[in-house]
Amino acid sequence: MNSVVVTGASSGIGWGTIKVLTERGFHVFGSVRKPEDGERLSIQFGNKFTPLLFDVTDEEAVNQAANRVREQMNGHTLCGLVNNSGIAVLGPLMHLNIADYRTQMEVNLIAPLIVTQAFLPLLGTDCSLEGKPGRIINISSVGGKIAIPFIGAYNASKFGLEGFSESLRRELMLYGIDVIVVAPGAVATAIWDKAQASDISQYENTDYGTAMKSFKSYFIEQGRKGYPPERVGEVIWKALTVANPRARYPVVPNHLSGWIIPRMLPKRMLDKIIAKNLNFLSR
Secondary structure, X not given: OOEEEEOOOOOHHHHXXXXXXXHOOOEEEEEEOOHHHHHHHHHHHHHHEEEEXXXXXXXXXXXXXXXXXXXXXXOEOOXXXXXXXXXXXXXXXXXXXXXXXXXXXXXXXXXXXXXXXXXXXXXXXXXXXXXXXXXXXXXXXXHHOOOOOOOHHHHHHHHHHHHHHHHHHHHHHHHXXXXXXXXXXXXXXXXXXXXXXXOXXXXXXXXXXXXXXXXXXXXXXXXXXXXXXXHHHHHHHHHHXXXXXXXXXXXXXXXXXXXXXXXXXXXXXXXXXXXXXXXXXOO
């Protein structure tokens, strides 16, 4: 049975990925931070799922989990690693708390390296293991190529993840390990409930106060209309299994308006469109 490690397994894209992969005969080792989430997923997916309890920013805990997986793999390689865990910090960069910005980078950009280093031997850098080299799937975002106001910290982390992935892919050619980016747009998950509850009151008395309220409402509304997480799981399954995968898979609702056109427009023109929508005026 092919085995894959998926971080951020408790909900959203992680859960959708587990659902798709286990239905197709994979065994999934999924990272969770709460024991009760591991128990819930174990009941749901049965013996095709093994929970791994760790925070992706905790290097020692990640390495311990990798050792546990190694024991269960019995001298064989993993088929893949899906770096899915991530958060989104909301706020204008001018006023953003530095600790929040640092947390954004720790989870979205530093943690993928921690997890990747821990599992690379099982993906094929350890030549004593039997099996083909595995693949690494890094979950980026439309926001890894197109940046918009008020999620600048998130955009910075995902732009960084894109560069991280490209360098890593070229370095790991030495071992035959492929690195593929899957970049979703809006996905209908519980993250939008968390976004709804996020406190932006500290920005009310700034020049961005009114625009931020409008942006938050629109952002959440569009997010809840996004793809189901299983749709992204299907693309991840494809990236893990096709003979010649692409280097990057965008998974974007309203593909023309949400991906193709913004990428084609001159950046200054896109600036003006965004400024008009947010009622930004030069001072």
